[in-house]
Structures are given as C-alpha cells and as structure tokens.
Amino acid sequence: MSKPMPPAHPFDDDKLKEECGVFGVVGVADAANFVALGLHALQHRGQEAGGIVSHCPEDGFNNARRFGYVRDNFTSQSLMKTLPGPLAIGHVRYSTAGSKGAAIRDVQPFFGEFSMGGAAIAHNGNITNAEALRKELIERGSIFQSSSDSECIIHLMARSLQRNIPERMEDALRRVEGAFSVVAMTRTKLIGVRDPLGVRPLVLGKVGDGWALSSETCALDIIGAEFVREIEPGEMVVITAEGGVESLFPFRKQDSKFCIFEHVYFSRPDSIIGGRSVYETRRQIGVELAREAPVEADLVCPVPDSGTPAAIGFAAESGIPFGLGITRNQYMGRTFIEPTEQIRNMGVRLKLNVNRALIKDKRVILVDDSVVRGTTSRKIKEMILDAGAKEVHFRIASPPTAWPCFYGVDTPQREKLLAATMSEEEMCQHLAVDSLKFISLNGLYRAVGEGDGRNSACPQYCDACFSGEYPVAPTDMLQKGFKLKAAE
Incomplete structure (x- = not known):
C-alpha cells in the first residue's frame, strides 16, 4: 500500500484547492484504463489520492485506492489487470470535509452492496449538512467507515425504500444540501448527477460506442472522446452499457449558481465551461483588469502558471510588454526533499526563480490569480526586488477572497484570509508593494460573458x-457559530 503524501510545499499552501475530480466510462473495453487517463488529466483537481472501481460480469466489482499521483499508481499493468470490465469510475482528491492526511478508507469511490446489487459513487463538492445527516444515520444504526461527507450518500441510499439504485440515489440526494457533482455506477449503468444549483462542473462525452462523464472537458480530450454537452444543473443521466442515455430532472428547478472561481483558477485552461474557453476567459479577465487598474510600468509578468493568461490579456490591453520574469521549476514534486528548517527558509525559491536579466531596473506588474493568506505574494515580491526591480505592482485576476467556501474548496478559516481582515490599501501596505489592485466583481462577471x-x-x-x-x-458551520454576512 502506498503511503500518504507529505504536506505540500509552502508555495502550494497559499493557493485555494479544489478538492476533487470525477471521471467515468461505460461501453468500452478495459474501461479502467480510460478512467486512469481521465484522472491523470484531472490531477490538478486533487493530488492527495485517487481511486478506481470497475465492474465486469465475470469478476464483479473490483477497486484500487492509492495515495499519491495517478501516474505513480495507475500505470502499472499488474494493477490495471485487477480492474477489468467495460464500466469504471474514478476519483482524485484533496481532503476538505474529513480529516487531513486521511486514511485509505477516506479515498473514493465509495462502494455499497444493496439488495438489488452493488453501486459505487464518486463525489465532487461538499455536503453542508453532512454532520447533521451523519448524526441522524448513526443514531439509526448506520456504521460509517470513513470521515468523508460523501459516505452519507451511500448510507442514505441503503435506507431508501425505492426499487432500484438510480431511484435510491435520487432519494438520497434530495436529503443532501450543498454542492454535488456525482459520477456513480451499478453493475450495468453509469450515472451522473449535478446538484440543482450546478455549483460544480460535470460533462458528457462520447468515446467510440461508449460514453464518458468527467469533471472537465480536458479529460475527454486525453481519451479521444467527443464532448457532447454539459450535464445541466439538477439533471441525472443514466447510461447503459448498450449506449442508451436517459435524462431525468428529479430536483426542484433553481437558478444556476456555477462556481465562478472555476473560471478564475480551478479548471484547466484547455477546458471548455459554459461554451467558453477557460483560457480565453482568463485572458479577458486580464483585459478587464488593465482597464480598471492601469499603472505605468515596463513589464507585465505572470506568477506561473495560473496567472499567465490574465497577464497576456493585461499586456495586450495596456500595451506594456509581456515577459516571463519568473520561471517555475516543473520537476520539483511534493516529495522532493524532507523540508528541514533551512529548506523552509528558502520559501518559494524551490518552486520559482526570477529571470534577473529581464527584471533588473524595470517597473514590474505581477499578475496573479488570487491572494489568500498573502505569504507567497510577499516572498515573490522580495524575489523580484532582490533581482533589481525598481517597482513592484500586483494586479490580481479575482476580487479579494474574504469568505470561506463550503462547497468543495479547501479554504482557510475566515480570519486567516487576508482580505477578511484588511482593506485593499492595508493589504498593499502589508505586502509592501508599490500598488495592489484586484479586479472588481463586476469586471469579473464581464470577463466571463x-x-x-x-x-x-x-x-x-x-x-x-x-x-x-x-x-x-x-x-453545519452555522451550528458551529459561523456568522453570515447579513448577521455581522
């Protein structure tokens, strides 16, 4: 069994993390191999652990769950041979709800054996009433195997009196609050469901004679699947091995509330969201930012890699030259070295290095996707100044992150968010930069169309x-004392 991965480098700790990605395939030979490829493309959505469940008529359900990267676990022929069949689903995760550094039992997909057969589920999102549901289920005799909020769905399905697994899943998800994009499977069906608000993404693709469900379109590309459409908010699709696709809408219709931060940071730039290129949206964010917050400077420099499209847009709109003033070391993995105090003091230099020849004697605009705690921003600013920059101006391709997310993002407590305790001017002084400007919320909305x-x-x-x-x-958080904005 692979060991849990060590804590991420401090550079990664100052970024918001989407907690997982889901993928499923039906109607193809060796479906688990397709799922492994899909999960590899979704690795940016979760790097702590991954799992695959498959089914074939001869061997029934089989599963493999591992800590670490997909490439390190699901590329061995000996392992993949244990996951035969034309139907499989998979999951990559960071932990949000549930314990950090969790046990292997917390790794999805989760599996349950019901009177009408087995079922496995993989969940992207976060259940905001999970603790209340867990308490109720335990009092009624349920025995939980993990600390994950997602396991509640399996127990609710087990207690449902509906006649088949899709109907039991509908019944269970009606009790769930929060955000969920679910990919599930029975012995013969692949199932996809989005919550009524459509907070998290889920898309449908066609691969040969089979079908695929994925968190993002980039994972369809890697298996050569054709993007068909997005699963709509509140929709359930049930796909059979023979290729039939049934679409249901079991929940009360509500206005869509897709996560806008998927456009800013979470999704890969080569994915398509709402018919729009994520890359193009991020470039347009930079255009809007340049219009809202111009500044005289000599160079527009992205904080790699997520700030690059916005920096390209900012440079194009402002007429200030674009340059790669910071290079990211792509080969320093999370397990590079046991971080001694000396290594920790090097900070982001293990991940990022400044192109001194480009930066020296210039007024530099640094474009980043967000400021969370501000620790990384300060270190990057110091590196730029050490390289001889005359001025450092930060331009941020999202509004100030001042509130935690409870829908599937690993957000710090509110008091640890820089924008929760400081104004923009105070943040500028705290980071000790020449200027700091965030895109407005209206500007962000214009950028996404x-x-x-x-x-x-x-x-x-x-x-x-x-x-x-x-x-x-x-x-759950309100019961723990969290105060909403209106109540402050």
Missing part, C-alpha cells in the same frame, strides 16, 4: 468567496 456585470438581486454565479452571499446555507 455577463456584459452588464453582476445582477446583485440574483447573482448569476456562486461568488460567495468574494461576496459572502452563500446560495446554500452552510448548515
């Missing part, structure tokens, strides 16, 4: 991390 900006009466996206307006009440 909402020409009139944000509809304050009914926001078109979930933007709670910026606005503090939560589309689903975070039940």
Whole structure:
C-alpha cells in the first residue's frame, strides 16, 4: 500500500484547492484504463489520492485506492489487470470535509452492496449538512467507515425504500444540501448527477460506442472522446452499457449558481465551461483588469502558471510588454526533499526563480490569480526586488477572497484570509508593494460573458468567496457559530 503524501510545499499552501475530480466510462473495453487517463488529466483537481472501481460480469466489482499521483499508481499493468470490465469510475482528491492526511478508507469511490446489487459513487463538492445527516444515520444504526461527507450518500441510499439504485440515489440526494457533482455506477449503468444549483462542473462525452462523464472537458480530450454537452444543473443521466442515455430532472428547478472561481483558477485552461474557453476567459479577465487598474510600468509578468493568461490579456490591453520574469521549476514534486528548517527558509525559491536579466531596473506588474493568506505574494515580491526591480505592482485576476467556501474548496478559516481582515490599501501596505489592485466583481462577471456585470438581486454565479452571499446555507458551520454576512 502506498503511503500518504507529505504536506505540500509552502508555495502550494497559499493557493485555494479544489478538492476533487470525477471521471467515468461505460461501453468500452478495459474501461479502467480510460478512467486512469481521465484522472491523470484531472490531477490538478486533487493530488492527495485517487481511486478506481470497475465492474465486469465475470469478476464483479473490483477497486484500487492509492495515495499519491495517478501516474505513480495507475500505470502499472499488474494493477490495471485487477480492474477489468467495460464500466469504471474514478476519483482524485484533496481532503476538505474529513480529516487531513486521511486514511485509505477516506479515498473514493465509495462502494455499497444493496439488495438489488452493488453501486459505487464518486463525489465532487461538499455536503453542508453532512454532520447533521451523519448524526441522524448513526443514531439509526448506520456504521460509517470513513470521515468523508460523501459516505452519507451511500448510507442514505441503503435506507431508501425505492426499487432500484438510480431511484435510491435520487432519494438520497434530495436529503443532501450543498454542492454535488456525482459520477456513480451499478453493475450495468453509469450515472451522473449535478446538484440543482450546478455549483460544480460535470460533462458528457462520447468515446467510440461508449460514453464518458468527467469533471472537465480536458479529460475527454486525453481519451479521444467527443464532448457532447454539459450535464445541466439538477439533471441525472443514466447510461447503459448498450449506449442508451436517459435524462431525468428529479430536483426542484433553481437558478444556476456555477462556481465562478472555476473560471478564475480551478479548471484547466484547455477546458471548455459554459461554451467558453477557460483560457480565453482568463485572458479577458486580464483585459478587464488593465482597464480598471492601469499603472505605468515596463513589464507585465505572470506568477506561473495560473496567472499567465490574465497577464497576456493585461499586456495586450495596456500595451506594456509581456515577459516571463519568473520561471517555475516543473520537476520539483511534493516529495522532493524532507523540508528541514533551512529548506523552509528558502520559501518559494524551490518552486520559482526570477529571470534577473529581464527584471533588473524595470517597473514590474505581477499578475496573479488570487491572494489568500498573502505569504507567497510577499516572498515573490522580495524575489523580484532582490533581482533589481525598481517597482513592484500586483494586479490580481479575482476580487479579494474574504469568505470561506463550503462547497468543495479547501479554504482557510475566515480570519486567516487576508482580505477578511484588511482593506485593499492595508493589504498593499502589508505586502509592501508599490500598488495592489484586484479586479472588481463586476469586471469579473464581464470577463466571463455577463456584459452588464453582476445582477446583485440574483447573482448569476456562486461568488460567495468574494461576496459572502452563500446560495446554500452552510448548515453545519452555522451550528458551529459561523456568522453570515447579513448577521455581522
């Protein structure tokens, strides 16, 4: 059994983390191999652990769950031979709900054996009433095997009186609050479901005579699948091995509240969201940012890699030259070295290095996707100044992150978010830079295609991390004393 991965490097700790990606395939030979490829393409959505469950008529259900990267675990022929069959689903994760550095039992997909046969589920999102559900289920005799909120779905399915597994899943998910994009499987069916608000992404693809479900379109590309469409908010699709696709809408229709931060950071730039290229949206964010917050400078430099498209847009709109003033070391993995105090003091230099010849004697605009705690921003600023820059200006391709996310993102406690305790001017002074500007919420909405900006009466996206307006009440956190914006 592979060991849990050590803590991420401090550079990664100052970024928000999407907690997982899901992928499933039906109607192809050796489906688990397709799933492994899909999970590899979704590795940016979760690097702590991964798992695959497959089914074939001769051997039934089989599963493999491992800590670490997909490439290190699901490329061995000996392992993949233990996952035969034309139907498989998989999951990559960071832990959010549930314990950090979790046991292997917390790694999805989760499997349950029911009277009508087995089923496995993989969940992207976060259940905001999981603790209340868990308490109720335990009091009624359920025995939990993991600390994950997602296991509640399996127990709710087991207690349902519906006649088949898709109907039991509908029944279970009606009790769930929060965000869920679920890929599930029975012995003969692949199932995909999005919550009524559509907070997390899920897409449908065609691969040969079979079908695929994925968190993002980039994972369809890697297996040569054709992108068909997005699963709609509140939709359940049930796909058979013979190729039949049934679409159901079991939940009350609500206005979509897709996570706007998927556009800013979480999704891969080569994915398509809502018919829009993620790369093009991020480039347009840079254009809007340059219009809103111009500054005289000599060089526009991205903080790699997520700041690059926005920096390209900023440079194009402002007319200031674009340059790769910072290089990211692509080969320093999380297990590179046991971090001694001396290594820790090197900070981000293990991950990033400044191109001194390009930076020296220039007024530099650094474009980054977000500021969370601000620790990395300060270190990068110091590196730029050490390289001889005259001035350092930060331009941030998202509004200030002032509120935690309860829908599947690994967000620090609110008091640890820099924007929760400081104004923009105070953050500028704290980071000790010449200027600091964030894109406005309206500017972000324009960049993602909402020409009139944000509809304050009914926001078109979930933007709670910026606005503090939560589309689903975070039940468990409210019971622990979390204060909503209106209650402050």
